[in-house]
Amino acid sequence: MQLQTLAGEPWADYGLVDSGNGRKLERYGRFRFIRPEGQALWAPAQDEWQADGEFVPASDEEGGGRWVFRQPVPREGWPLNWDDVRFTAQCTPFRHLGFFPDMAPVWRWMREQVAGMEAPECLNLFGYTGVGTSAMASQGVRMVHVDASKKSVEAAKANAAFSGLADRPIRWLVEDAGKFAAREARRGRRYDGILLDPPKFGRGPNGERWTLEDGLPPLIRDCRQLLDGDSRFLFLTVYAVRMSALAIGELLRQELAGLGGTIEAGELAVREESRGLLLPTAIWARWRR
Missing domain, CATH: 2.60.40.1180 (Golgi alpha-mannosidase II)
Incomplete structure (x- = not known):
């Protein structure tokens, strides 16, 4: 690969x-x-x-x-724009600013995958403050946004309203992402696209324990059940772990076998303004139709 x-x-x-x-x-x-x-x-x-x-x-x-x-x-934050999406940036105790700017090419790529579809529906697991959700909803995509943090989901709702998307078909859920995906798979649900941005470690709203190494393979298996022959994409990003893009690419290749399409993997990076060099930020793997 x-x-x-x-x-x-x-x-x-x-x-x-x-x-x-x-x-x-x-x-x-x-x-x-x-x-x-x-x-x-x-x-x-x-x-x-x-x-x-x-x-x-x-x-x-x-x-x-x-x-x-x-x-x-x-302290309450200040407004920023990306394309037609507005949201609030804020200095958080976790060193970041309330969104991940290196995801901008991912948002644009996801939009491209569902362009021209009639009423596509996508799932954003570990959706955080929802800039990716708003980026898709602004293009007419029905969204399901899942995060274990009530505070993050409330921030995502506020960001969507800030972009004038309060009346769009977005389903907001404070829930453990793994449990939700497993339940959706049992129900026979399907999606046109899935965005996965799991943390290295986390807790669900009821104390569920998440570790990336243990939780990712079964989560990808459940996500496979949510995709079918008409689905367009799955995009997975992984931050701050000793894991290879080749490894997560092979995970998708095996678990999504039978869907056809293409598996790709690599690194996310941000281009420095002063010299144009690329600062790596994360690894990713994706499936596309």
């Missing part, structure tokens, strides 16, 4: 300004932030970075850390 790179390009409200020495400088609308980035092994292009805030990681290996602000940044 030949690996590919999906590169996120800068847009008006987001850009990777510079990176290096284990950090990255990004712009989110009118604000700039510095965050840790283990993949940035090289030297930065600029000698000094000016930012409104920086996330300083904890000294232990358990993660954590805190934001240090040099200029006032709205």
Whole structure:
């Protein structure tokens, strides 16, 4: 399997300004932030970075850390746009800004897969704050959005309303993604496309324990049951684990055998504005008709 790179390009409200020495400088609308980035092994292009805030990681290996602000940044967040989608960015305790900008080429690719279909329906598992859900709903796609965090689902609803999508056919569910997929498979449900963005570790709303290594294979098997000969895609992203794109690509190849179509895998990356180099962010695998 030949690996590919999906590169996120800068847009008006987001850009990777510079990176290096284990950090990255990004712009989110009118604000700039510095965050840790283990993949940035090289030297930065600029000698000094000016930012409104920086996330300083904890000294232990358990993660954590805190934001240090040099200029006032709205705690409640501020508006951003991607294409025709509006949403709120916010400095979260988990070092990110409430959405993942490297997913932009994935949103565009998913739109392309269902273009021209009559009333397609797609499933967004581990949907988080729902920018991907809004990106599809804005194109007339019926969506089912599932996340174990009530707070994330409420944020996703707010983002959809912010984009003028409150009246679109979006089903919002606070639920364990694995349990939901298994139940949908037993019911004989089917979808035209599935987006999977599972965490390395997580808890369901009722304390269900999720680990990627144990939970991903059965989840993909259940998702296979939700796809048929008329379905268009499944897209899987994996962050922050010691796992290979070749491995998850082979997982899809075996579990989705019989559907026809094409299996591809590779890395997600963001293109740096200062030099044009690519900063890798995640691995992915996908099936398409």
